Amino acid sequence: MRTICFYFQVHQPLRIKPYRFFDIGDDHYYWDDYSNKSIIRKVAQKCYLPMNALLLDLIHQYQGRFKVAFSISGVCLDQFEAFAPDVLESFKKLVATGHVEILAETDAHALCSLKSKGEFTRMVGRHAEKIKRHFNGYTPKVFRNTELIYSDKIGGMVAEMGYEGMLTEGAKHILGWKSPNFVYQNSIDPNLKILLKNFQLSDDIAFRFSNKTWADYPLTTEKFVTWLNAVPKEQEVVNLFMDYETFGEHQWAETGIFEFMKALPNAVFKYTDFGFSTPYEVVKYGTPVAKIHVPTPISWADEERDLTAWLGNDLQNEAFSKLYEMESRVKNIEDEEIQRDWNYLQTSDHFYYMCTKFFSDGHVHSYFSHYDTPYDAFINYMNVLSDFILRVKMKESEMTEAEQ
Template sequence: MRTICFYFQVHQPYRIKPYRFFDIGEDHYYWDDYSNRSIMRKVAQKCYLPMNKLLLELIREHEGRFKVAFSISGVCLDQFEAYAPDVLDSFRELVATGHVELLAETDGHALSALKSKVEFSRMVERHSAKIAKHFHGYTPKTFRNTELIYSDKIGEMVYDMGYSTILTEGAKHILGWKSPNFVYTAASQPKLKVLLKNFQLSDDIAFRFSNKTWPDYPLTVDKFVNWIREIPAEQETLNLFMDYETFGEHQWADSGIFEFMRALPAAIMRDTSFTFSTPAEVAEHGKPIAPIQVPVPISWADEERDLTAWLGNDLQNEAFTKLYELEEDVKLLADDYDIQRDWTYLQTSDHFYYMCTKFFSDGDIHAYFSPYDTPYDAFINYMNALSDFILRVKRAKKALAKAKAETDL
C-alpha cells in the first residue's frame, strides 16, 4: 500500500467579548457575537465555501479515487449552525459522496484530556452526538485530539472510548531515526493504531507555500510531486495534516493555493505510485511496523511540538487550574443549558493559546491568531469572564441544594 492521507482541522472558537472587572456579577453573557459572526462569514467566503466546492469537484472528477478527512470541532459546528448554514450544507454534500471521513474529537476543542478522563469522555460523546445530528447519523471511527495532542495515557483513554485509530504529530523527538510514513501502534495499547503527520511536507503547504524567503519558493505541483517520488518505496503512507484555513485564509487565493490543490491529485496519481485514502482506510489496510512511545504529551504546535503553546507559563496554568476546579460542581448542573454551554466554550484551547508569551521562534504565529494586543490582555479578559462564571456556578449549586432540601421535606 502506497497512499496519501489528507486530513484537515476545521475549527473556530467562540471569542470572548471585552469583559471588564466591573462586569463581573452584572453581565453573564461572555461571547463576542459580532466578531464571531463576522470572522465566520469571512472565513466561509475565503476558505470553507470555495475549498469545499473544489474538493467536491476533485472527488467527482477522479470518481472517488481522491479522498480526504476532516475533524470539525463542536464549537465550529455550533457557529456553522448559527452563522453559516450554507457551509454546513456544503460539508454534508462532501460527506454524502462516501469519500470523505469525519473524525471524532472534543466538542469544545478542549484540553480536557490533560486534566480529566471523565470530562474528556463527556466532550467526545457530545461531539459524536453533534456529528450524528448534522450528518444524518454519521458515526466517526477515527479519533483526533485537540491540536493533535497525544501521549501514551491519552491513547489508552481513546481506545477505552471505542476508537482503534488516532492521529498525532510525527515529532522528531519521539520518532528519532524512524519515519512518520508508516502505521504505528500505541505503546500503551497495542490495538490502537497511530497515524503520524509528516510535518515537513505538510508544513510546506500549510506554512511555507507563500513565503518568498523560503529557499524552495515557489512551491509548484511538479516540485511537490518530485518530493513525494523521493520517499523510499518501503514507506507506505504519507500523512498530510493541516488546518483547513490554510486554503484561502492563511494562504490567500492570490498565492495560487487553490490552483495548486486543484492540480495536485491528478499529478500524484499520474506520476507516482501513491493512491489516496482516509485515515480509517490507512489503518485498515496498513500493517503497523512498531509501537510508538510518547510518555510526555506532544502536539503539532510550534517548534517544540509540546504543550507550551497553551500551558507554558504561569498565566496559562493559573487560568487552566481555576477552570477545572469547577468540574465537579458543573456536573451537578447538567440541566442548566447556559452553564453547560459556557463551560464548554470556556474550555476551548484558543483562550489559553492567546495567553502564550513566546516572543521568539513562534511569537509571530501566536500574535497572528490572537485578537488581543498582548497575552496579558488575553489573561485578564478571560479571568474576568471566568470569575463571573464561578459566581454563577456557586449560586446555581446553592439554589439546587436548596430546592433538593425543600423537596426532601
C-alpha cells in the same frame, strides 16, 4: 499501492467579548457574537465555500479515487449552524459522497484530555452526538485530539472509547531515526493504530507555500511530486495534516494555493505510485511496524511540538487550574446556559492567547490573537471565569434551598 492521507482541521473558537472587572456579577453573557459571526463569514468566503466546492469537483472528477478527511470541532459546528448554514450544507455534500471521512474529537476543541478522563469522555461523546445529528447518522472511527495532542496515556483512553485509530504529530524528538511514513501502535493498547503527520511535506503546503524567501519557492505540483517520489519505496503512507484555513485564509487565493490543490491529484496519479486514502482506510488496511512510545504529551504546535503553546507560563496554568477546579461542581448543575458556558470556556484558544513566546512562534500566536497582549487575554478570561464561578455558587444555593 502507496497512499497519501489528507487531513484538515476545521475549527473556529467562540471569542470572548471585552469583559471588565465591573461586569462581574452583572453581565452573564460572555461571547462576542458580532466578531464571531464576522470571522465565520469572512473565512467562509475565503476558504470553506471555495475549497469545499473544489474538493467536491475533484472527488467527482476522479470518481472517488481522491479522498480527504476532516475534523470539525463542535464549537465550529455550532457557529456554522448559527451563522453559516451554507457552509454546513457544503460539508454535508462532501460527506455524502462517501469519500470524505469525519474524525472524532472533543466538542469544544478542549485540553480536557490533560486534566480529566471523565470530562474528556463526556466531551468526546458530546461531539459524536453532533456529528451524528448533522451528518445523517455518521459515526467516526478514528480520533483526532485537540491540536494533535497525544501521549501513551491519552491514546489508552481513546482506545477505551472504542476508536480504532488516532492522529498525532510526527515529532522529531519522539521518532528519532524512525519515519512518520508508517502505521504505528499505541504502547498501552496495540489495537489503537497511530498515524503520524509528515511535518516536512505538510508544512511545505501549510506554512511555506507563499514564503518568497524559502529556498524551494515557488511550490509547484511537479516539485511536490518529485519529493513524493523521493520517499523510500518501503514507506507506505504520507500523512499530510494541516489547518483547513490554510486554503484561502492563511495562504490567500492570490498565492495560487487553490490552483495547486486542483492540479495535485492529477500529478500524483500520473507521475507517482501513490493514491489517496482516508485515515480509517489506512488504519484498516495498514500493518503497524512498531509501537510508538510517547510518555510526555506532544502536539503539532510551535517548534517544540509540546504543550507550551497553551500551558507554558504561569498565566496559562493559573487559568487552566482555576477552570478545572469547577468540574465536579458544574457536573451537578442542570442548567443549559451553565453547561454551554462550561463547554465553551474549555476551548484551547483562550489559553493560546495567553502565550508569551517570542521570535517566530510568538508571531504566529499574535496572528491568531485578537488581544493586544497575553496579559490582556488572561485578565479578560479570569474576569469571565470569576463571574462563571459566582453563577455556579448561586445555582448551588438554589439547589440547596429547593432540597430543604
